[in-house]
């Protein structure tokens with residue numbers, strides 16, 4: 557059974573570790589993340605972007621697949637199914653589809669409109685038992701065509717949104733989606749520290765977890781980050797493993813073309829990446 561993300565993140569913030577959100581793209585991806593979480597006895601959040609949801613034939617298909625897979629694989633660790641960077645409309649679609657958590661990305665609205673829409677969705681989520689993530693200060697890089705500038709959030713705006721009763725808060729602290737450029741300035745711990753001081757117990761979310769150096773991840777967790785999103789890194793390791801298999805000509809040997817064989821190294825590579833991240837984030841054994 558799916559759970560919302562509130563309890564796992566409250567525990568993570570109090571225990572000074574972070575729960576990973578791993579974005580899923582297909583059945584193998586989902587299975588790899590769920591199996592790794594179970595093996596490591598770690599709570600986990602499955603992230604679904606609008607693009608990935610469309611690719612997997614809609615949010616209803618995703619929710620049905622994840623729900624059935626949790627049951628058939630005998631997964632007992634806490635699993636949340638979370639909409640990543642949801643539009644106002646997609647938030648309602650996911651609530652309807654059976655997701656247990658949503659992110660409303662209202663960062664592109666003027667702050668007043670962001671607050672009004674966030675408040676409305678908080679009320680709906682509270683009625684239905686879902687958790688809700690809000691974002692202040694757009695996060696750089698490109699995600700499904702939404703391009704942000706990588707700005708730092710205003711701590712006072714963060715407090716305003718946190719006080720509405722969101723479950724978790726994503727705040728821009730210089731992080732970006734995808735690969736980090738050579739001249740990246742690093743995370744702004746000054747901003748993060750100011751946000752945590754204003755928002756207290758609120759679990760903070762770090763987007764764009766791919767390629768942030770380990771010491772910065774650990775410092776961010778020590779300053780209140782309780783959820784870290786990982787997407788690109790699993791894609792890179794999946795692609796590298798499948799490419800190696802094909803380049804070695806293994807798809808041409810025997811029944812190596814069987815998709816269950818062809819995709820197996822990629823699936824294993826996702827598992828390895830997820831394991832590495834769960835160990836780094838400190839969520840192993842915390843289910």
Ligand SMILES: [Zn+2]
Nearest residue numbers: 695763764785
């Ligand atoms: Zn993001």
